[in-house]
Amino acid sequence: MIKILFPTDYSATADNAFVYAMQICKNYSGELFVLHSYSSKSNVPKISENAELGDPSDLFKEEINRMLQLAIENDFGQVPLKFFMEEGELVQSILDLVSKEAIKLIVMGTTGNSGFENKILGSKTAGVIKNVDIPVLSIPHMCKFEEIDAVGFTTVYDEEDALVLRKMIPYIQAANADIYCFHVNKGKEVKTHEEIIRWKEQFKHDPVFFVEKKQDNIVKGIFDFIDQHSIDMLSCVTRNKSLFQRVFESSIAEKLSYHKRIPLLTFHENMFK
Incomplete structure (x- = not known):
C-alpha cells in the first residue's frame, strides 16, 4: 500500500488537491496522511465565516469532520485517512512525517497568485519541492482529476x-x-x-x-x-x-x-x- 502525504491549509485550493489525492489512493490502493502545520506566532485560519479563532485542536477536529464529509460526498469513503496537526514550520513537519511514516509521495495544492488562498500552500510548495527528497505532485487550483493518457x-x-x-x-x-x-x-x-x-x-x-x-x-x-x-x-x-x-x-x-x-x-x- 502506497503512503501519500497531503498537507492542507483548509483552503478551496487545498480541498481541490485533497479530492485529487483521494482519487490517486483509490486507484492505487493507497493510504492518505493529512497534515496541517501551523505556527504559534500566527493566527489559525477560520474554517467558516461564522467560526471564531480559538484552540487549534478544536478547529482541527471540526476540519477533520468536514474533510471526512468531503470524502464521502466524492465517493471516497473507503480511502484510509489519517490526520495530523503539527505546530511548526511546514517543511520540517513534512520531513518529520515522511521519515516516521515512510511516505512515498506528497500531493499539494498550488495557486498562482498572492491572494487569500496563498497563505501556506501557494508560497510553500516551492520550499517542499526543493527540500524534501521524495516525489511531489503539485495540483493547480483549477485542475480536476482525469484519467491520464x-x-x-x-x-x-x-x-x-x-x-x-x-x-x-x-x-x-x-x-x-x-x-x-x-x-x-x-x-x-x-x-x-x-x-x-x-x-x-x-x-x-x-x-x-x-x-x-x-x-x-x-x-x-x-x-x-x-x-x-x-x-x-x-x-x-x-x-x-x-x-x-x-x-x-x-x-x-x-x-x-x-x-x-x-x-x-x-x-x-x-x-x-
Whole structure:
C-alpha cells in the first residue's frame, strides 16, 4: 500500500488537491496522511465565516469532520485517512512525517497568485519541492482529476532521468498511458548523438516516446509541447545546482505548477544518492 502525504491549509485550493489525492489512493490502493502545520506566532485560519479563532485542536477536529464529509460526498469513503496537526514550520513537519511514516509521495495544492488562498500552500510548495527528497505532485487550483493518457517528462538524457523513468513506467503502464520524453535543444548539447541514441535504446520496449525541439525559450518550448501532445501530467527531475536552479529561479517551474490544468510531478535529485 502506497503512503501519500497531503498537507492542507483548509483552503478551496487545498480541498481541490485533497479530492485529487483521494482519487490517486483509490486507484492505487493507497493510504492518505493529512497534515496541517501551523505556527504559534500566527493566527489559525477560520474554517467558516461564522467560526471564531480559538484552540487549534478544536478547529482541527471540526476540519477533520468536514474533510471526512468531503470524502464521502466524492465517493471516497473507503480511502484510509489519517490526520495530523503539527505546530511548526511546514517543511520540517513534512520531513518529520515522511521519515516516521515512510511516505512515498506528497500531493499539494498550488495557486498562482498572492491572494487569500496563498497563505501556506501557494508560497510553500516551492520550499517542499526543493527540500524534501521524495516525489511531489503539485495540483493547480483549477485542475480536476482525469484519467491520464499522456505523461510528459522533461529530460537531459542523464542517469537520474533514466532511473525516474524506470520507476514511473509500471504506474504509467497500469494506467494504460504513454510517456513522452521531451528535450529542449538550445544548441549546446552536453551529450553526443551516440550517447543520446544509447540512452533512448534502453526504453525501446516500453511505452516511451521521444520529442525534441530546438528552442531558445524553454518556457515556450515546454508549453508548446504540452499543447501539441495533449499532456495530462508533466514530470521532471529537480537539479539544485544546475538545471533545476536555472529553471526554478527563472520561475519556469512555478509557472508550470500554476498551469490551470496540468499537475506537475517533481523528483528530487537527492533521492538517488
